[in-house]
Amino acid sequence: MFIYRCLNGSTDMSGSDAYITGIGQSEIGQKLSRSPLLLTIDAVRDALDEAGLAIGQIDGVSTYPGRTPAMLGFSPVGVEDLVDALGIRASWYAGATEISSQLGAVVEAAMAVRAGLARHIICFRTVYEAAALARPDEYPIPRRERVDGYSQWLAPFHAMSASNWVAQYAMRHTKQYGLTREQLGQIAITGRANAVRNPNALVREALSMDEYLSARMISTPLCLCDCDRYTDASTVLIVSAGDAVDEVSCTPVRIAAMAGSVERYSWDQAELMASYPTGVDLWKRTDYTPADVDTVQLYDGFSFLALTWLEALGFCELGEAGQFVEGGSRIALDGELPLNTFGGQLGAGRLHGFGFAHESVVQLRGRGGDRQIPGEPRVAVCTSGGGPLATALLLAKD
């Protein structure tokens, strides 16, 4: 019987699956005085409480990108800080930049529990960019005397920001597929409407289409409302092994499929962002289809990235995401495919990828409060990045 089940693939074998159990989040704010390590521990406590786990049961830690001394605001806390501060005896750990974006840290943890290297892994992402900018004495602003690596192909042309790089993909959509500013704006407007219903969100003010259209331009067609803003916060997800979920008190959510692909790391040499091959790969690894998905939490560090994820994941054809979201009713809380129900990064704050997995679990557990989507959602997709870094996770309560 055991051999028979092995031959039939992994979907029957709950013992070898990976699950998200506890989830936690610190206060979300700007220019917070609480230290980034303590914000991280706030989120850890929250996650442990929800899962009914003690810190002594944690035997793994995973993060992206790890402590980054050159840009401490971007990533002020690493695996080593958490392991030491909490006395975690880790049988497996990782903190890496060169993985498939922020949620790649969850992919690594899921592989680790499936391989038997750990039972309960704390995955975290802590950001402190607003506080760091406000306190340059503590967090010196990095100075780059010369460019090297890939930035040498962009910086001399003042293509300084990811907004410039994403804007060029967005411009191609406007020219090739007729994407309008009103369609693009629907991502920000939907996020902000949902953020009003999320007590922990950073920006709890609705955004009207008129306000969106009159916001100042950053890099055409992206305006200020299309870009997330520096945030201080920590988000934690506990990834648990299939044979360890009976130790937790919350409903485990299965990681049903994972993907994170790249073809060219050089942004400007790629016809499409890495989200597209990632989306194709995700559905190769599951019997679920896009029609089974009850809610999507799609990376919107720039609004346009969420549109590309809708196309990449097959919810609509290439070039059709603008029409898909037009008017906003389809992606609203009571629509057929509720999107970024916590506000996304444009509304809830730049949690940098982890917020999308956190909210997927909130919705699948029915704990969304004023923002809970109707019915009993069972399947969610969450993503981080877009290109050249991209990760997609399919989460199921099954």
Place this chain on the structure above:
Amino acid sequence: MNRDFWTGGAENELRILRCQDCAVFIHPPRPVCRNCLSENVAAEVVAGTGTIDTYTVNYQKWRPDLEVPFVIARVALDGVPGVILTTNIVGCSADDVDVGQRVRVTFEQHDDVYLPLFERLD
């Protein structure tokens, strides 16, 4: 490895690395061909004309001394399949730039480095 690209402008030449065994162009420059893994790669002079693949008009002053607006564009080079340059479109108003326009390289010297910028042909 990148010297030919950044200094070719001194002779008014746009130079792109190319595999001498399988003829695939390699950009950004690497010491190996991504198609056949040959290390027999060398810079070649290319036409210096191309087509605007996509672009953006940047309005944000990322530095206090940055003059805005300006155009950042991706240019697909004639005769260099698979290579796109991120560059600036100069010599015209930002409002006059569009996808599909034909452009030609023009070099902007900074000490011994020559930035390949592009201007409209039509």
